[in-house]
Amino acid sequence: MDLEEIGKRIKERRKELGVDQRTISELSGVAVNTLVAIERGEGNPRLSTLAEILDTIGLQLDLHPKKLNYETM
Amino acid sequence: MDLEEIGKRIKERRKELGVDQRTISELSGVAVNTLVAIERGEGNPRLSTLAEILDTIGLQLDLHPKKLNYETM
DNA sequence: GTCAAAATCCCAATATATTGGGATTTTAGC
DNA sequence: GCTAAAATCCCAATATATTGGGATTTTGAC
Numbered sequence: 111m112d113l114e115e116i117g118k119r120i121k122e123r124r125k126e127l128g129v130d131q132r133t134i135s136e137l138s139g140v141a142v143n144t145l146v147a148i149e150r151g152e153g154n155p156r157l158s159t160l161a162e163i164l165d166t167i168g169l170q171l172d173l174h175p176k177k178l179n180y181e182t183m
Numbered sequence: 184m185d186l187e188e189i190g191k192r193i194k195e196r197r198k199e200l201g202v203d204q205r206t207i208s209e210l211s212g213v214a215v216n217t218l219v220a221i222e223r224g225e226g227n228p229r230l231s232t233l234a235e236i237l238d239t240i241g242l243q244l245d246l247h248p249k250k251l252n253y254e255t256m
Numbered sequence: 257g258t259c260a261a262a263a264t265c266c267c268a269a270t271a272t273a274t275t276g277g278g279a280t281t282t283t284a285g286c
Numbered sequence: 287g288c289t290a291a292a293a294t295c296c297c298a299a300t301a302t303a304t305t306g307g308g309a310t311t312t313t314g315a316c
Contacts, residue, residue: 111244113230119246130262141305146264156273156303157186158227168251171184171244173192178241203292214275219294229273229303263312274301282293 114151116160121149123167138166187224189233194222196240211239 124134131149135142140162147153148163155163164170197207204222208215213235220226221236228236237243 111246112234116230116244116246131264132262142263143265143306144304147303150264154229154231154303156227156229157189157233159304160230161185164246165252168249169246170249171189172247173184173189173237173242174245176241176243179238204294205292215293216276216295217274220273223294227273232274258316260315261313263310265310266308268307269305271304272301273303275299277298278296280293280295283291285290286288 112151113148113154117149117151117153119169120163120167123169124149127167134163134166138162185224186221186227190222190224190226192242193236193240196242197222200240207236207239211235 124131131142131145134140135145138145140159144153144155144159145163148155148160161171197204204215204218207213208218211218213232217226217228217232218236221228221233234244
């Protein structure tokens with residue numbers, strides 16, 4: 111789940127909703143330039159920025175365990 | 184899943200692993216000050232910063248659908 | 257292939273996350 | 287209640303995300 115995949119998921123979801131970037135920008139309060147960058151996987155948004163967008167399009171962040179890179183700390 | 188809960192989850196997971204902040208800081212490359220703020224729910228990290236920490240402690244971000252705030256766009 | 261809308265790009269200004277250093281407070285074992 | 291380690295705080299410097307404005311390109315319908 112990297113920047114690029116998150117961007118894809120956002121764009122995909124927005125298309126499903128049938129809305130354009132400007133609308134999401136206005137509803138979320140995030141500038142359209144910022145949204146463009148994120149959708150294109152070129153962004154590295156603050157968590158709040160990402161959350162505002164996700165919230166607007168009906169997606170949510172979640173946290174789950176995965177395998178550790180280092181077994182010994 | 185807001186900033187505060189994410190911080191709690193990170194701290195909780197770190198404790199389970201039995202490692203201190205300095206160690207996570209060194210392994211992840213994120214400054215300890217930044218880690219402190221995030222664990223305390225006072226941070227608003229960039230996605231990359233959050234991802235580096237999560238990756239180090241064996242957690243992963245995920246995206247899933249939730250109810251929309253606005254049914255009509 | 258024209259046209260309008262949507263998406264993307266460029267740039268300068270601003271806001272804010274991140275960092276490192278050092279000091280202070282809190283925590284936990286003895 | 288001492289003590290060392292861990293956690294937190296403060297601050298100035300730096301890096302970078304965000305924004306708004308306008309221009310350009312791409313897309314899709316006709």
